[in-house]
Amino acid sequence: MGELDVVRFADRSRSVSVVLDGGAGRGRHEGWYEAEIVIETGFVGARLPVRFTDADLADLTAFLAARATAEEDGAIPDGAVTDWPAAGRSAYLRLRAADPFLVEVRDPVQSGVTVSVPVQLRDGWAPRAAARLGRLRATLADGN
Numbered sequence: 001m002g003e004l005d006v007v008r009f010a011d012r013s014r015s016v017s018v019v020l021d022g023g024a025g026r027g028r029h030e031g032w033y034e035a036e037i038v039i040e041t042g043f044v045g046a047r048l049p050v051r052f053t054d055a056d057l058a059d060l061t062a063f064l065a066a067r068a069t070a071e072e073d074g075a076i077p078d079g080a081v082t083d084w085p086a087a088g089r090s091a092y093l094r095l096r097a098a099d100p101f102l103v104e105v106r107d108p109v110q111s112g113v114t115v116s117v118p119v120q121l122r123d124g125w126a127p128r129a130a131a132r133l134g135r136l137r138a139t140l141a142d143g144n
Contacts, residue, residue: 011120016103056085067126
C-alpha cells in the first residue's frame, strides 16, 4: 500500500510529516510503529527514524482534537506546546500552537540536532488532520 502519513504540517514551501511504512505489519514491531519524520523545506531536506506506540497515537489524537476545538471556537493560537511522541525514546516533534505554527524536529538520541520549521497552516487544518489520523488508527486497528 505504500507510505501512510500519520500527521503532516505543511504550507506552500515547507512541510514536516511523520510517515508510516505501509509494508507488512504497517511498520509495527513488538508493539512499536517504525516510521520516519520527513522534513522538506527550501533549506533542509531530511528523513529521520521515529518510533511510537498506540498510546502515542492516542496522545496525538488528543492534541489534534484540542487544536480543532480551539480553531472552531476562533481562539487565537495560544502557544501551547506538546512533544510527540514523548521525548527521550527517539527523535520527536515539539509542536507549538503559535502563528506561525512551529514544528521542531528534535533528535537528542542520535545526532543532537534540532530543526525548527515554522508553518503557515491553512484554516481547518486541525479538524482535517484529526480526521485523517482517526481513519489511519481505524485502519491500523483492523490490520489492513
